[in-house]
Amino acid sequence: MTWSLLAAGGAVLAVLAAAWWLGRQRLGEASATAPGPTFGLAVRGYRMDQVDEVVDLLERQVAEREREARALRGEEAAGTSAGEVSGRRGDADPGDEPPPRRRPVAGPGPATGRPARLRPADLLAPLLYLGVAGYVTMHLLAAVRTGYLSQGVQDQQAFEWYFGATAHNLATLANPLASDLQNYPTGVNLMANASVLGLGVPLAPLTLLAGPQVTFVLVELAGLTLTASAWYWLLRRRLPVHPAAAFLGGLLAGFGPGMVSHANGHPNFVVQALVPVVIDRLLRLAEGRRPVRDGVVLGLLAAWQVLIGEEVLLLAGVGVLVAGAVLAVHRGVRWRQLLVGLGVGAGVALTLVGVPLWWQFFGPQSYTSIWHPRRATTSPPSGAGPPAPWVPTPGPRRRCR
Incomplete structure (x- = not known):
């Protein structure tokens, strides 16, 4: 444990040192060339084959403004200037007009830095995420009250019990941080376990009406969907990325290997x-x-x-x-x-x-530590076979209410 903490601390220091060095180098280059405020990333400008046309048009417009300014100062006859200007404007080829500049698809504005607003089309992403979440949990959805996750039966049973115990405490006005429905009469400390009170309390009416099995399945389905949707929202709001890129980012964050693995019975990690x-x-x-x-x-x-x-x-x-x-x-x-x-x-x-x-x-x-049963650690004599497994001492048991 100590070595892992030291290694993690060293890695963090290395990242900070590299970031400081890169930032110092970039700041030095920026101050030497064009000092000024930084702007958000956005794709702007013209294509390379349009640069000459745009520059020529800008030069003509600058010349026109200079003639108008001289005419106002009396240096040149206003009529001649106006005639030349109108003639030039009339002779201008409509094809010389630069194409409209393409606006960035998303992201904060370069001048204000404000987050981008979401559009109605962005509602499609949560619907697609809901479909993916339904595919991941389709076997559980087909048997809500009788189905169990093959790789997380004990975890699923534990969280269903947490949802039921939380709803029972609220219905009976009992302490929501403890329960004597297990380990009676001493009870258990719910806060010292993964009791997910932040989900069990608001979903208590559903648990009381439909049962903890329904609550568990809903949390699994909604957790995957909302996690991916929230990351999509953050990417679209804070970064100038295409909606397709934001969708892929949310898909990876909400349905990556780690999330699908935790979906086998860990709602506290699924709801992010x-x-x-x-x-x-x-x-x-x-x-x-x-x-x-x-x-x-x-x-x-x-x-x-x-x-x-x-x-x-x-x-x-x-x-x-x-x-x-x-x-x-x-x-x-x-x-x-x-x-x-x-x-x-x-x-x-x-x-x-x-x-x-x-x-x-x-x-x-x-508790401050987790108890582990003792196992035989001494090597058996040659040919004696492996040590016998540890067997708990029988004692009195009480049934949970």
Whole structure:
């Protein structure tokens, strides 16, 4: 564990050093050639075979403006100037007009840096993602109440129990952070397990009406769809990319090997739709427009993600730190507004999940390590065969209610 942490720290330092060196080199080149604000990436301009035509037309227009200016100053007869100008305009070949400049398909404007607006055609992507999610879960959809995932039977049963226990606690006004439906009478610490309260609480009415099996299948289907759709939304909103490229990016993020693997019984990893939204809020904080409001929204999103899956938020945070360091080197960041927003977000998140986190680490039935049964470690005599497997000592058992 220690060596893995040291290796990860070394890799992060290497990435930061490379980003600093590249950013320093590029900033030096920019200051030596054309200093000025940076603009968003966008494909603009004319084709190479149109450059000469456009330059000639611009020169004629400049000459016309100079004649008009001299006429206004009295240096040249206004009528002659106007006649020459009108004659030139009349002699101009309509074919000399430059073709309309092609607008970028998406992305922030170069002057404002504001995120691009989505169009009604962008609604097609979530529908396609829903079809892909239906294909991935088609066998489970065909047998909602009786089917089980072949590679995740125990995980599926566990999460169905979590959904049922959460709905039971809400219906009976019991503590939502614990349950005695297992390990009676001591009970279990739900926050110390992957209880996905951020999903179980809002879906409790569905669980009470249709059962936890339906809730589990819905979470699997909607989790894959919403995760891919959220990444598509972020790519279309923040990057000047073609909708097809954004669709492929969302497809990879929502249905990559890791996501399909976790779909075998890990809803806490399947539902990652909040991660792209959190990244978008962080980018807004870096812009420094409304740090307090954006900080409040960021805190609400982070608190919700904690109640869905803390591991996803932790992994996303590591990636955001590395990407944020690279962004800070290459572009200016309004640190004061960013720190204010982060402070507000942290305060809001801790206010909402402070008690659940305390219950997780210090509440009843919390734990600091995972117990593993002892196994024989000594080598048996030659020809004696392998050691006998460990067998738990029988003891009293209680049935769950």
